[in-house]
Amino acid sequence: MEKLPFYHALKVVENVCIGCTHCMNVCPTKAIRVKSGKADINKHACVDCGECLKACPVNAIIVEQDDFNQIFSYKQRVAILPTVLLGQFPDDITEEQIYAVIREMGFTHVFEVDEAVDLLIEGTKEYMRKHSQMRPFISSFCPAVVRLIQVRFPSLVENIVRLKPVVDISSQFYRKKLIDEGYKNEEIGIFYVTPCAAKIAAVKSPVGEDEMLIDGVINMDFIYNKVMLSIKQTGKEKQAVSNYRHLSTTSIDWTLTNGEASQYSGRCLAIDEIHNVIAFLDKLENEEITDVDFLELRACDRSCAGGVLSTENRFLAVERLSKRAKKEIKRQAETEEMYSTYRPYLLNNIAISEIEPRSILSLDADMMVAMDKMKKIQRIMRVLPGIDCGACGAPKCKVLAEDIVQGHAKMTQCVFLQKMLTKEELISPQESFDISEETWGKGRFEKKKFNS
Template structure:
């Protein structure tokens, strides 16, 4: 049965797409097919990891973001920053400059979401102690991984820790902070500056919550370029940022690989890059990995420093963040006011939970077990006929994917070019019919006669 799909930030620009299969071949959930010469994304299988965006040679895959001007619909405009944003800037650009330039863009408040790490660590320890029988615990930090587990490893959804990630905790904190100052709910707009597409999708259709605590999402590369250009062109004196920045070594390193896993006791593993994550989850399902207490799983290579919307080389960004963390550890420049500590300890910890994450498996062939078993047998029969070389010429990434599409009524066996040749040789289909099938997959323009003398 087709399910209602997630919101997706990744979009294919059909006019630009050349149907080259690069995206199809790197997709970790086999969500992409080539149809009529362009990439087509299965919205129920896509997890917005961004692998397709990185692989596209013609920039035909884009990340949609909210219109920046919508921030001005609110009297109080809060920019929630991932700490990794500050790692994008050259060493001679200070955090005070970055904060001030973001405010000059139109925000009234700027807050780094990883400042909420301490309350999450405490709550996570309590959660793991209370639910110790549900090991291994899987972090809810990365929305691409949460969706990956929903669609590809549904048996593991109960292992996901039912607590808000830091961006939601920070949004909740700052909204409450402004409400306590007398501002109405409708006057407050919370906007997250994201290093990845998955967090955009998570805000638009949150998992474990009915409604997102965030009002809009802005691409990190957009903010980075705006701020850096303004700093380079500015001759004004750097003003002191009027609000305290409450960061620590562990909060600054939270978005980096092992930022979470290093904070908990027991056997804790930190795995980044989505294909590596899939390999570990498969071993976990097959019980090849046992006695694990906590899994920190991140879709991007080197975690958020390798996000698809990051502007800087991930290794340089990591180095800058580690330098910043070491400086904060030595100097401890700012202490959180007592009233905010009370807010953290009471309101946030009481409202940090999320609902159970529900599976949305793409592996199920049918809701009826008997029908699903019949379909599986049919897939096995089809696989005996297909060549098994996973060439992708049928418009599917692998022969197994084509066989499943055929059983689900989404494709035909004759899309396989090897079968086309065999059927044509036997006189079961005409050369024109074979040609028409290829046109349906790769588009008519792919087969237009080209004058080689023009090249």
């Protein structure tokens, strides 16, 4: 049975895209090609890391989100916040103010996902005890990394800790809490404010879970702008009643680099930024790195503080969260309800099912056919120039060779081969032009008239 593609939050706006190849060249999974002058994303290879979004010079790549007015379809409207959201605001804006404005926007409840951190730590330690032979354990925190392992490092899939991330635990907790208070399930809407595209994709098509625990996703930059505008209009001195709860320092640090790795014993490493993660996983897969107990892998530089939907400079956001953690260290975290009342329920439902590898590197399910294709790729590579110019619409010569063998491209897309074939009169100049136009779009080669 053919695997269904992942849900993807990143979309190309074709009428804006200029086919510049910036996105194609930065994509860590080589998921982007240029076809007919527009960026085209391979949905089986994309991991929603957001590198293309950051690289696009004309904002032709966007992150989709749910309609905000969807929240009013529910009687109980819960905003599940990442702690990193609070790190986006200046020091003179308090957590209480942020909570209050979000409630004024229409939410009946506001809850930080990282309040569930202590419970996840407890569950992870028990998981590692029971599966000690599976080292190194790889955190399931970052959905972009989970997808990266599925499509590019499938042999490491079984090393991923099969437990729900804190956002799912928090959503499960709050839904159960409201149901116990007498509300019907259909009256409850859980909405996650996300710092990145990958978490949107994870909410819409969760890995290892059969049901969606969250009803909608709202981009963090949208919420940030709404809160800042409200505070500017009403004045910072306004203090509305909120349900702000104090978190532990562990919870506040969780989304930052080394937030997870610092909580476990043994050799625990924290690697952030997706190209760094790929370089490390390459070494791990090739057994160049051994004797590692736990890996915290994050796709974004400085982890969630560097998410593509963050507004503030990531280093300033980290500094603010560190200040908040130091301030809260003198207070007792207000997580008693989750532990005393709901701990057994949440721990009994914390596991996820098997994570399926979805390798994009596999040439064919039949080993003999795959070996034959590999030989063809090697033969094609001897013909291609090997300079990785990208003029064929693929990021590298090897990627073009793989596309050719899989029937997704033609040899003549290489401009160097076009020139050779034209010189030998095997194709006409017009045919060469038509091939290039097929890649780069009609009108790309028209003479531009400039006013002097």
